[in-house]
Structures are given as structure tokens and as C-alpha cells.
Amino acid sequence: MKINKLPLLFLKNIVMFPNMIITLFITKKKFIKTATYAMDKNINIILIAYKNYKENYDTYKIGCISKIIQFLKFPNGNLKLLIQGVKKIKIFKIKYKQSFLINFLKIKEFKYNRKEIKTLRNSILNKFEIYTKTSNKFYYKITKSLKKIQSINKILFIISYYLLFTIKERQKILETLNIFRKTKILLKKLNNELSILDYKKKIFNKIKRKMEKSQREYYLNEQVRIINEELGNSNDINDFYKLKKKIFSSKMSKEAFDKSISELEKLKLMPIMSSESSVTKNYIETLISLPWNKKTIINNDILKVQEILNSDHYGLKKIKERILEYLAVQKRINNLKGPILCFIGPPGVGKTSLGKSIAKATNRNFIRISLGGVHDEGEIRGHRKTYIGSMPGKIIQNLIKAKVNNPLFLLDEIDKLGIDFKSDPASALLEVLDSEQNNTFSDHYLEVDFDLSKVMFIATANTYNIHPALLDRMEIINLSSYTPEEKIKIALNHLLPKQIKNNGLKNEEIKIFKSAIKKIINFYIREAGVRSLEKQISKICRKVVKILTLNKKKKKITITNKNLKKFLGIPIFDKKLTNKKNQIGQINGLAWTEIGGELLTIEAVILPGNGEIITTGTLGKVMKESINTAYTVAQIILLKKGINKKIFKKNNLHINIPEGGIPKDGPSAGIAITVVIISVFTNIPININIAMTGEITLRGEILKIGGLKEKIFAAYQNKIKTVIIPKKNIKILEKISKKIKKKLKILPINYIEDVLKVSLETEINLLNK
Template identity: 45%
Template sequence: MGTEATTEVIDLTQERVPLLPLRDVVVFPHTVMPLFVGRKSSVSAITQAMGTNKYIFLVAQKDEKTENPGNDDLHQVGTLATILQMLKLPDGTIKVLVEGVKRAKINQFFEAEDYTEVSVSEFNLESNESIEVKAMMRLALDSFETYIKLNKKIPEEVLKVLQDISDVERFSDVIIANLNLKLNEKQSLLEGDHAKDRLDKVLAVIQGEIDVLSAEKKIQSRVRKQMESNQKDYYLNEQMKSIQKELGQAEEENEIEDLQVSINKAKMPKAVKAKAESELKKLSRMSSQSSDASIIRTYIENLCDVPWKKKTIINKDLKKAQKILDGDHYGLNKVKERILEHLAVQTRVTHNKANILCLVGPPGVGKTSLGESIAKAVNRKYVRMALGGVRDEAEIRGHRRTYIGAMPGSIVQKMQKVKVKNPLFLLDEIEKMASDYRGDPSSAMLEVLDPEQNHTFNDHYLEVDYDLSQVMFVATANSLDLPQPLLDRMEIIELSGYTEDEKVQIAKRHLVAKAMSNNGVKSSEIDFKDSAILDIIRYYTREAGVRSLSRTISTICRKVVKEVVLKKRKSRAIINAKSLSKYLGVKKFRYGLAEEHNQVGEVTGLAWTSVGGDLLTIEATAYKGKGKLNYTGQLGDVMKESIQAAMSVVRTRAKELDIADDFQEKLDIHIHVPDGSTPKDGPSAGAAMCTALVSVLTGRKVKADVAMTGEITLRGEITPIGGLKEKMLAALRGGIKTVIIPDDNERELSEVPDKIKGELNVIKVKWIDEVLDIALEK
């Protein structure tokens, strides 16, 4: 409900006026303003005013947060106003429309029933109608006109009203009421009593507002232009997209954006990023249907897939690494020690280059699995590259982009797959790389495996340098049949074959459990005894490693599973030496003495092969003839020359050995090395050849439990050979009791396990005479 008010003139000196405290507003004379009243005392004051002469005194609180202000919380100067209209709202508050009449000052407060009344006195502006004041009014009017033009919120009617006002107080009141001022500034102007001071303040405020509004206008203009430009670009881009969509090129635009995001994510070095962005620029100017576009797209994707920054944190805990290595492999102490040395250096030096190892040994000794174990121990990701049969250099370095279907080389592809720049990279079977008209891959490996060069490895496809210096390379090989420059770049660690005891331990710790797991056998269904494992090693396998042993154990597990499934077996299968033949059949190898009886012209030599050491039987026989020397058994040139050297030694010592001087004229001699289908070569059988010749020419028998190795010179000197540990392992495995080795091989004896040396009688010799004394019966 609304109420229109009619006002009558009152005498301020005679009447009291209801007081209405204002929180956050100052009302000036000659201005109309709506107010919302909610406080109980304020509502009572409004009601009282409406019931009398419609006059109310409006005064601002000193602190707007005060909920129920006392007399001291109010300013002394306020505005006498009349209530033009009152409207009661549903929530109990009142909306009133008031018009300021004149300024007044509180003289005294009077407490009424629910509200406060005050007696007030007029508070007029001191003014002399000087020329200066008139000039200031005119300047204020011009400035306010400029202000209105900038501030669209003030209606132009205000300016027309001001132009008709000559009274300085009313003039300044109207201007101040329309300025954007803080509450305390408005109150200060309301309390001012000098016209000149008041106009000074008004002019300063208007000029400040004009400056702020001008700056706002400039900013808005600049922003509008920018927005218009952006909207134009957006509109044109949207048009372009719809055109491209019609032409089927819309996906290409998204693809360019995706590739740019991939380039930024890859964290490439500056030079590489520049190359990638240059190629992306080319791609953006091409049609997606172009053949070159797919080549460039693939190239950029390959660049982004290469790990440029990401790497794993290397494990520096030596005890943890030792535990992992020991848990995965039995023995191999030399390799384990080298890995721990490498880790120890990593704790001191963050970027250690010298970390290219080459594990050389016969098949089945655990080279490849050791690589995986090393990766686990040092906490590097494991990646394996098989080099067997690689003939093309481009397999290592990649093809140039000009070729159709060109791709990066295997090194970069594996790095992309593993996604870190510091993995353990296993180069398997490195000696089995071959070369042909397409290039020599082993020569390409020189750059990869050189710590001084591989930080700038250049793949033909990528065309940018890639850093391989943080990769830990481990190569494996069965022999050292490698180019010398490649060997020179690697640290060679030789892994010889396992002894019987080591094989038994490996079978008990690893192979039996693995075979049972792979074949689904429960521990309650089978029990392997040590005697069975030892007999498998002796009579059913003959190898340097343990692969055949593992297969044989798996065979037994399969047979037991079959018995259980067919319900032929209800009890636990006990696998011991007696029950082996039931599962594996007859013994495949003869274990014990190489030959059971001493014989003339039959010598046991020791040979080294790629699968470890082996016993080599050498037979000689003499018959009537004309001095011809025959040799058979697929012998290589070096071995043939070794036989001729041995014959020369025998002929020069014929007298001392009680051999007829003219034996070479009356006898033909035939030397044969059995297992004729297997090629044999090397000089280390020289001493054995000479012993066989002397035995057949003198009729003295050769001791069957003696084996020998050593190269022979024309003077009868026994010179050193290689592969001593493997040869002694073979001797022990073959039941030999005495081994004759060259005196100069004594230094290699330290690498031979004490258990082998303890079971063999090792005799070191310098001359062939000593060999004959030991090996031949008297």
C-alpha cells in the first residue's frame, strides 16, 4: 500500500523533527532519493513523521556497521527532508521517497517512545556573490557537462536544471549529489560552510572523475577494437572450417594442432624442436592428400615418440642390488662384482660413461637372463635387441626419409618403445651380425658403443643427434669372433661353463621350481633327490650351460603329470638315481674314464668349443709304407700344421726315444681325430699329437686317465693355450685324474674353482720330454 504525502512549511526553531539515521548514504538538499527502512526505531520515526507534518531529519552514521546507533554515533550535520511517498513491503520494511529541503545542524536529542526526535537549526553556506565564485560556478558547469557526456548514467535533464540555478548552495548540492564520491567525502562537503572551498573541492572531484572516465573510455575503445578483431578472426576461421569440411580437409587442421601439442609435450632440445616445427610448418601448407604430407607426419610423430628427457631413477642401494643378483643367478661372481662397481661409481658420479659390458660365454650359462637381472638390480627399464642374422647397416642407423616406407633404426625404435632415455639395452648375440653388399652393421655399432661418440648418435631417419650416453649397454656373445675395433670399445667379461656342483645348485634353486610351475606339478606330487639331478647332469646331458638340464627336468615333470591325470599314480613320485631310467630311458653319455684301458697310440686331448670344453681323442697308427703322413677327421689348416710340427719334433728326437732313424722311409703313419663330421682346428693339440706319434712308434701305451693340452714348437717346447677353465671342467666331467698344462698357463689357474683343482692332479710342463714321461707307460 502506498501513501502520497503533502507537506507544509514548519518553523525549525519551534518544532522537533523525528530522526532517521542513515547507514551508507548522504542525502543533499534539492535531491530526491528512495530509502529502505527496516530498523524498528526508524520505522517508528517514519510513521510519526507521516502522522504529523511529513518532515524528517536525515543524518549519516559515523560507522555504517553499527546496528543500533546512539546519539554519539551520528554526525551533527544532516538534511531536513520531506517524505514524498511511503510504501510498506511484505517483509515488514518500508520504502520511502524523500526530498532534501535544507541543511541543518542538530542542537539537541529528545527520546520519544520508540524513536528519537531532534531540535535543529539551519546551517547555511557563507557566500558572497563575488566574481571568483561566479567564475568557479561557470567552470564547474562546463566540467560537469563534460562529465555527463562521459558518464552516460546521469540524465541530461540535470544539466538543464543546473543552467537555471543561480544560488551557489543549491548549485553545488545538485552537482555533489550526482558525483561518484565516498560516504565520508560527501559528508565532508555537506558540513562545509564556505562556498569557495566547496566549489574548489567539487571542481577537483569533477576533474578527477573526467580523467578516470577518459582513461576508461580509451581502454574500452581499445578492448572493443580487439574484440572486433577477434570476432572477425573467429568468424573467418569458422568460415574456413566449414569450407574445409566441405572439401574434406577439416581433420587436417585438428591434426596440425595435435602435432604441435605433441611437440611441446616431448621436451625436445632446442635444435630438435626447431627442426620439428619447421617440418610442421611445411605440413600445414600441404594438402593432406599429398604423398609428402604422410612422410612428414610420420617423421614428426617419430621425433615426438623418442624419449628426450624422461628417465628412471637409478637404484644406488648396493645391498639391494646384490640381493637381486644373487636371487636370480647362482655363481657368476665376476659379473656381479662388476655391476656393483658400476653402481658404486653411480653414487659418486651422476653421469658415468664407461658402462659398456660384453658377456662372453657358451650357450645356456645365463647371459641373456643376466642382462634382465642387471636391469632389475640397477632399476633401469630393460630392452633387448637380437642381432643374430642382422646384415643391413640400416637396421642400426635407419633409412633416409627419401626411401618409401623409411623408418628409424632398431636402436631408436627400441628407445621409443621403452620411453626412457636411460634403460639397460641388451645387444644379444652381437658376434652373429653378418655383412654383405648392404653394409656392415658391426661397423655401425662402433658409434653406438663408443662412450665418446654416442652422445651425438645420428640416425639416418631422424637427421638429428640423439644422446645414448645415459644408456647402459650390455652385449652378449658366444665367442670373441668380433672386429677388433668393436672389441676395443667393450669391457669383456668371460662366463665359463658351470661345474657339476654349480649345476646341482642351480637345478635345486631355480630349474626344478620353474619346471614344476610350467608343467603344473604340485610339490606334493613330485620330489627330486640330489642323486637324480647329479645323474641327469652326468649321463643325460653334456653341456656348458643348463638348458638341456632344464629340458630334461621338464620331461620328467610332464611324465609325472601324465601319470597323475591318467590316475596311474596316487602316491608322490620320488625321482632318484634308480628311478631315472624309467622316465628318461637309457643313459645317453658315458661318464667315468675317457678310455677304460691304456692303449698304444690313443691320447686324450682337451679342446675348447663354443659350448664349453670337451675331451678330444687322438688316434695314431703306423703300417708299412714309404713314409707318408695321413690325417683325417675334418681337420683345419692350423691343426694339420700342428701334426707336421709334432712329426718334426719326433724325427729330431728319434735317437733319444729309441726310434729307428729310418722309420719315415719304411712306415706310413695315419692320425685320426674321431667324430669325423665335426670340424676341428687350432694349435692346442700339438703336445697330444706328438705323444700319440711317440706311443705308436715306440709301442709304449698311453695312460687312459691322463689328458693334456698345449701347443708344441719345433724345439719341443710346450707353449700356452686359451680356454683353460673350460678344458679342466671337461676333464673333470670325463673322469680324468691327471691334466698336463703348459707352464705359462699357471696365471689362469687362479680363475679355476678350487674344487676343480682339488679333484684333478694338475701338472705344469715346459718341454715335450716331461709330457712323455708322465703320459706314457715305462
């Protein structure tokens, strides 16, 4: 084995083959030195390819001895070399002294039978000729010149140079000694390239056919455009092309796309001034304007949501916890499927503002849809476009307004949906609020499905008077009345700063004492929430602005409970128990209304008559039935105590509940009515400091009632000392603040006899009467 030494040059992105001629430009000093050394010594040079150019001297082991045919030195020192490959070699060791020198070994190719070589030569040349003709990349002269070459190795190296495009592939051909294996590699590559060319040809033919069709359409459309220009209709043609462009860029669903194109083709054939043309155009524009693929990036940071809810709303601890639980689950499963939240509570407690806060915290666009008074299904689902003046329903209209497909929709006043004999809008909402169905919501106007599953729906209501099927699809979250203490804190921390800003005041120009806020709550408003409280504070701020504007010497206005009358006028409400004593036939009941709890005065008298019951005060059917039940219970108790039964037949009973302009209904005044009836028949006064609520049965049992929290607040606000409630409602006491429990004695009672012992001034004793 003879080992030789020659200078070495490294090639980047090139593999040198024997008999191949290339031009090299050399700029690096160490390689210039090596090339100059080879020229001076009149010796050959080794060329070898980099494996990895970034790693120094990471080269392949097989290279090529090459001869420098031409040497040209530029004024800047760089070289231009014309080099021809001579022989394959294998490198053993690289040294660097004056130049790169390597130890190498020449590699001898195997010898084969002439017939075998001839067969290989013909097969590779034929295949390469087919490739050159199909690809149109190479001139036919290349195959002609290849046919003149007898050396199979030389043919393979030339084909490799034109056919293989990566260093790795070319190096593999250089290193392969076996002619059969080398030919097999190139044949496989040629077959792959021919397959690709075949696919390209098919694709090209399809494109060509489509282009011919589009060119034909373009030619015809241009004719129509020019004709319309001559007729003065050029703007309408431009609108047609604009609509078509918008359809393609809207990213709508395939169903909607097909429908839009179909309607556009119809529009093209319609008379421009026809009413049908404008209807079709409006329909297409509606489909285009829908946010098919536009959405906001949802914020799933629960800590940030919690922070925003706490900053926007005081109290409502359990409500906030439930909202955070809901959003945490949605984040975990990455899906909005689940119950729709429904906030139920009196006006002004923050239902709508909670929805706004959730939208703000989750980075959703907020859309409020008022459902109060909606009695037509078409307002939800839309009207078919065949009708004059038809349009999409509220859901689709507001989606267009939102411009994204994942906003937060607040369905406000869902309990006030109207129902008539023609349609039921509540039933139309069933599909909207069903997470299993709303991904294919169908609006009558659109005639195609739209995906509502990305929309977050929240509903609000004042009462439970909601369509049963709708109620079943929603998860109810109760927002009860605020306590006076909570109202004071909300007023000072939220409402006052907001109104100071809204009315253009500065913080140093106005001061409202806590005592003044307390007086507003007790004497100027009657509500469960804080909406009216905010209006009164706004009224004060406006008057302060007027005073400061007229009297520029004044720099600050202070409002206390003593001067509040100057800003808000005479108090609207009085404490109901002021200067009152225990009365016969008068009792304090407790009522629930949509604006919170109320103290309800119930009075009764007996008059000579024939046993008739007279009721006044705009009472509902349920309350009248409750009076009849209470009268029967009172008679049973009085008869047991020894009263003469003739007294009931000789006297009429008149029960009145004052404030007759306000409708009253429900069974919860049952025990209060029973006590007041017993009071008038026994002439025993009722304790004026007691209020009560509870439904009564014929056996004197007190049943569970609703709205108890609001009723207890009403009793506390009116300075009642004792409240009687059904024992079955005892769990509600957990929701009552400790401060109210300290000032208010709450008695849970099961039977009417126990109520009489507490509420009547003296014990019933009629045995001797």
C-alpha cells in the first residue's frame, strides 16, 4: 500500500468528480497559500467537501485528486482556478505547515465484464434521455455527448452532477465503488424525478384548463362590463366584482360560500333597479359581514378575573366564587359547553355590571341584548328574506355588531319575554342556549348554519318567572339585596368617585359624610340594589357643581345628614313605626317585591253583618285564598279557647292591606293574617315591634316561603326588633350578616300557637266569655 502526500483544498457545497472541470474562486489566505504552493511545486491538489461548514475541518474522507489547468491572481490577492478532477482518493491524515498536506491512498475501481458494462451504460443513458426530454431542463446535446463516452464511471459522474442536488447524494455516488450499486442509485433517482414531473404535468394541465375557462369568463365579463359602461351601469358591475372579492376573503363556511356565490350569480342576471336585486345584495352583504373566522384572544387568567371582579363589585362573595369556578372549569376543559349562567335578583344589585366585568376580565367583546317585551320569535331567529323589510334576528345582528365570533352576550330581562298566540320567543331561545345544538344555529334570514358555540351567554332576570325549558338549560345564581352597611361602602368606594368624575368635580371640591349616605338610604330610597342611591348621589354632585360655578369663592362643599335636605329636598319615606303603639287588629307583615323586601301593614276590623269576608288592597287570587285559610285557622283556635261560634255568623270581617295602588299576591302573609283576625275577635293588641312571614296550613303549621333574606333586611331597615319566620327556612340565617343578627331577634317557629304567644300582648283567655 503506497501512501502519498499532496496539498488540500476544502469545498463548500461542491463535490468534485473525476474528469469534471470546475472554476474556483479562493479568498481565504490559508487556502490562497495552499493553491500557490501547488502551482509553485507544479503538483496536483486534493479537493474534498465539507460535511459541516460551521465545524472546522469536519470533512468527508473520500475526495478527488485534481489538476490546476489555469491559475489567475487578482490585484487584491484572491485567486481564480480552473480545475479538472483526476482520480478518487481516500484521506488518512491532515497536516498543516506551509500549506495543508494530507496523507492519501488512491482508490481503484472494480473491473466488470464488457457486456455488463454495456447493459448498464445503455439503461442509464436511455433513462436520462427520457428525463431530459420530459423536464426540458437540459439540452439534447448533453445526451448526445454522453453517448460518445465509453467509460461508465465518467457517464455516471456527469449524470450525478446534473441530477443530484445535495452534497450528501453526490458524495454517496463518489464513495460508491460498485458500478451496479451506483447505477441503481441514479436509476432510482431518475424514476422519482420522472414521477414528480408526471404529477407536475397533470397539475399544469388542470391549471391550464382552469385558466382557459377563467380567461373565457374574463373575456365575456369584460364584454358585459363595457356594454354596461355604455348604458351607464358601470358602478353596479364594479359592486359585483367587489362583492365577489369580499366573499372569497370572508373565510365563511363552505355552505355559506356556495350560497353566496349562487346568490351572486342570480344578482348578476337581475335588472339593476328591481327590488329583488337590492334584497339579494343585502343578503350577500349580511353573509359577508358575519365574523366567520374572527375572534378575540380569550384571557384565561383566573387571578386577573378575580382581581377585576373584586375591584368592580363590593361584596357578593359567593357569587364571585361561583363565577370563578365556572370560568376555571371552562379553562380546564377548553370548551364553553356547560350550563348558561343566569343572574336572578332585584334591580340595581349588579347583574348587568357583573356581565360587563366578566367580559372585561376574559377579554371578550360585551354585547347586551334586551329581551324585555320581545314577543315575536322572528326577533330571535330573524325573518325569511322573501318578506319585505326582513332582517336577521337579534343574535345575528349583534354578532355582526360585535365583529368577532366569541363575544359575551348578556340576555337581559329574560323573565320579561312576551308570549302571545302567534309565537313564543322563549322557545326560539332554546336552541341558542343549548350548548349541544347552538354550533349549528339556524337564522331564518341567513338560511345557512352559524356556529354560536364560541359565544359566552349570560342571562339576567328579576324573578323565576322564566320559561321552564329555558330555566332547565341555565344555572341560577341568586343576587340578593344589599344590606344598608354594604350600600354605604358601595356608595363611598364606588358610586361617589364615579359620580365625581362624571360631573366634572375634583375630589377636594366635595365631601359626603357617612351619616349623609345613611340618611339617603333610610329616608330617600327604597330598593334592594344601589341604582336609586347612585341617582341621589349624582343629584348632589350636580347641585355642588352649580353652587361652585355660581359662587367662585367657595372651594369645597360638605354634605352631612343635617344639610342633606338642602340638596335632596324633603325625605320621601318615613320610618313606619315612628310614634306607634301596640294596636288591636294591626300587624306588620313582610313582603317580597322585585325591588327588594317591604314592610307590609295588615289591618282588620269586625262589623255587624252576616259572616262575610271583605278584602281590599288590590289582592291577588293566592292572597285571597290565604285569607280564607287564615280565617278558618283563627276560627278553630278561637273555638278551642271557648268563643261563641255565633259571633262569626253575626259579624263581617274586613281585612285591608294599605297602598291599594300596588298589587299584592302570594301565600306568605298567612300567619300575619291569622294573628290579626284573632286580635280583632279577642280585642288583644299586637306587639308593634314584631314582623312576621310564613304560609299557614289548616292545621296551623307554618310552611317555607321565598325572598326571606330581603324581608329580613326590610324589617331591619324599619327598626323592627323581632322577626318571626318559618322554622323550615332556618338555613337562610347563614346568609344574614352578624351585625343584623345582633340587632334583630329572629324566631324560627313551626306552629301558629307559638306565634300567638310571642306576638299578642296578653294570652288568649275566652273560657268565661
